[in-house]
Amino acid sequence: MLATGRLTASEIENAKQEYAINGYFILRNVVSSERLAELHSALAREFDRASKAGELFSGGGLVSGHLNCFPGAGARFAYDTLQERGIIDLLKELHPKVLRMPNVGCNFNLPGSHTQHYHIDRPFTRDFMIANVSVVDTVVENGATDVVPGTHKRFYKYRQFIMERCGRNAARVLTNRGDVVIRSSNVWHRGMTNRTAVPRPMLAFTWEDGGSNQEDPFSANGGNIRFLPNWFKPTPLGRIREQLFVKVPVTYAALRFARSLLDSEY
Secondary structure, three states: OOOOOOOOHHHHHHHHHHHHHHOEEEEOOOOOHHHHHHHHHHHHHHHHHHHHOOOOOOOOOOOOOEEEEEOOHHHHHHHHHHHHOOHHHHHHHHOOOOOOOOEEEEEEEOEOOOOOOOEOOOOHHHOOEEEEEEOOOEOOOOOOOEEOOOHHHOOOOHHHHHHOOHHHHOEEOOEOOOOEEEEEOOOOEEOOOEOOOOOEEEEEEEOHHHOOOOOOHHHHHHHOOEEEOOOOOOOHHHHHHHHHHHHOHHHHHHHHHHHHHHOOOO
16 A cells, blocks of 8 residues: 655654664655556657667667666656655755755666676765665566665775675665665665566666756656666777676676775775
8 A cells, every 4th residue: 555644753763773774774655656657668668669769879788788767757756755755854864965856867777687796876975865766566586786784884995895795795675666765875786687578667866966956857858768878888998898797797896806906985
C-alpha cells in the first residue's frame, strides 16, 4: 500500500540513525507505482527509438552497459512526492548543501552490463546527497546496486579500500518500484550486471554543489528524455578505456590502483 502523508517523527529518527551508521537508508512505498510504470514505458520506448534511429553515441557506457539518462519532465511527479512526504526537508537536515532543486538524472542499466569497480561519486571532501527512486522492482537479477555500508565515515584511497578488503561487507540494495534510497555520495558502491533481457532504470536526484543551477531542472532538453554517457567519454580514448574495462578488467583495476598511489584524492 502506498504510504501517504509526511514522514512521522519516528520515521525521521530511524532514517537519521540508519544514515549515520550505514550512509544510506530506504523508504518503502513512497512514489506511485502506476505513474512509475508509465515513466518506465516512456524510457523504454525512447531508448528503442533512439537506438533504431542511430541517435546514440558510440561508447560512453553502451559497451559496459551503464548509461546516464535525463528522464524528462515526466519524472517531475516523483520529486513532487518527495517534497510532499517531507523527504526533501529531511535531506536538508542531513546535509547543509541541499540548497536548491536537484540535478535530475536516471541510471539506465542495460541487459548484459558489466559489473563496475567500487567507487564513490566524487572526491571525499566534496560529498553530496542522492535520492534514488526505483522505477522498477530492483533485484539481484537486474543489477541491484552493491554498496558497502559505513564507508562514508572515513576517506579511503582506492588502494586502501582494496587492501583492507572493505568489499567483504558489501550488501545489495533490493527495492520495489516506488521505494526511495537516500545515500551519501561517499558510500563506496558499484553498478552490477543486469542479467535480464530488459534495461533497469533508476531515477537519481542529486545535489552536487547545492543542486541544480537551473530554475526548473525538469525543463532541460525541452523536457524530453535524453540518453547520456556514464563513466566513459564517447571519444577515441574513452572508447579504448571502456573496451579495456570490459575485456581486461584486472588491467583497468591496476590503473586505478596505480593512480591512487599518485593522486591524493583517489
